[in-house]
Amino acid sequence: MEEKEKKQVLSEEIVKMAIDLVEEAKREGLTLRLIGGPAIRIHSSLMAIDLHKRLKRIEGQEFPDIDFVAPDKERAKIRKFFETRGWKFDSYIFFFTSGVGTRNRQVYRGKVDVDIFYDALDLCHKVDFRNRFHLDYPTASLVDLLLTKLEIVEFTEKDAKDVIVLLRDHKIGDADAPETINARYMAKLFANDWGFWYTATTNLKKIRAACPMYQQLTAEDIADVTSKIDQILKYVDEEPKTKDWLKRAQVGTKKKWYKEVRL
Numbered sequence: 001m002e003e004k005e006k007k008q009v010l011s012e013e014i015v016k017m018a019i020d021l022v023e024e025a026k027r028e029g030l031t032l033r034l035i036g037g038p039a040i041r042i043h044s045s046l047m048a049i050d051l052h053k054r055l056k057r058i059e060g061q062e063f064p065d066i067d068f069v070a071p072d073k074e075r076a077k078i079r080k081f082f083e084t085r086g087w088k089f090d091s092y093i094f095f096f097t098s099g100v101g102t103r104n105r106q107v108y109r110g111k112v113d114v115d116i117f118y119d120a121l122d123l124c125h126k127v128d129f130r131n132r133f134h135l136d137y138p139t140a141s142l143v144d145l146l147l148t149k150l151e152i153v154e155f156t157e158k159d160a161k162d163v164i165v166l167l168r169d170h171k172i173g174d175a176d177a178p179e180t181i182n183a184r185y186m187a188k189l190f191a192n193d194w195g196f197w198y199t200a201t202t203n204l205k206k207i208r209a210a211c212p213m214y215q216q217l218t219a220e221d222i223a224d225v226t227s228k229i230d231q232i233l234k235y236v237d238e239e240p241k242t243k244d245w246l247k248r249a250q251v252g253t254k255k256k257w258y259k260e261v262r263l
Contacts, residue, residue: 019034030078033068034138035145039139040052040145042139043169048168051221055214063112065115066112069121122259124258124259126196149166150163152199172228207229211226
């Protein structure tokens with residue numbers, strides 16, 4: 001499929017396509033959960049959708065592909081599910097790439113490309129979805145959506161804008177409640193993983209510092225987002241750290257704390 005043709009697909013079409021795929025998979029007894037920009041859009045109010053569009057997350061097509069997570073035990077059935085709907089399995093990536101993140105990933109080519117990560121998004125840091133698929137539908141849980149952004153070492157402006165919209169439109173809490181970001185879960189996860197803690201908190205602080213530079217954000221937007229970042233950081237700071245975390249913290253960034261990603 002030529003890139004020019006892909007750029008003609010509207011964001012609304014991509015979001016609808018993603019939801020339809022999750023629902024069709026469910027009817028066939030399969031589990032798909034959406035992550036990435038379209039997942040954030042699904043959880044957004046009209047105010048947040050308008051903000052997402054005004055921020056212009058990327059040039060050209062707003063959502064260039066669709067990302068899902070799924071249980072590894074359903075891998076073979078999910079391949080058949082997509083192939084019977086016209087997507088073509090990318091065998092080159094499967095057989096000839098061996099970088100971080102490729103072992104549990106499948107790519108399907110079509111009008112809109114689809115990436116599927118099985119059990120976990122294991123890139124710079126690991127976001128584990130096992131035992132968490134039930135928390136939300138048709139997307140992964142809000143805190144997991146946030147973690148898939150904060151795990152990125154080479155954090156881009158697109159990722160920052162996605163996080164801003166996600167934070168602006170949702171509450172910060174300490175449980176997996178509807179439309180709430182479970183900061184307690186994040187804090188406990190980071191308390192045993194210094195590397196993930198360092199990358200995620202660094203990214204949150206970058207966003208907090210960058211917010212005033214976005215002309216599309218109102219004073220109310222900036223105050224709301226920065227306040228929520230502070231709330232998350234407070235949960236993270238106050239969570240007791242494990243011995244492994246404390247030991248790794250002594251080494252700091254002298255030793256690489258993340259995995260190199262080559263997708």
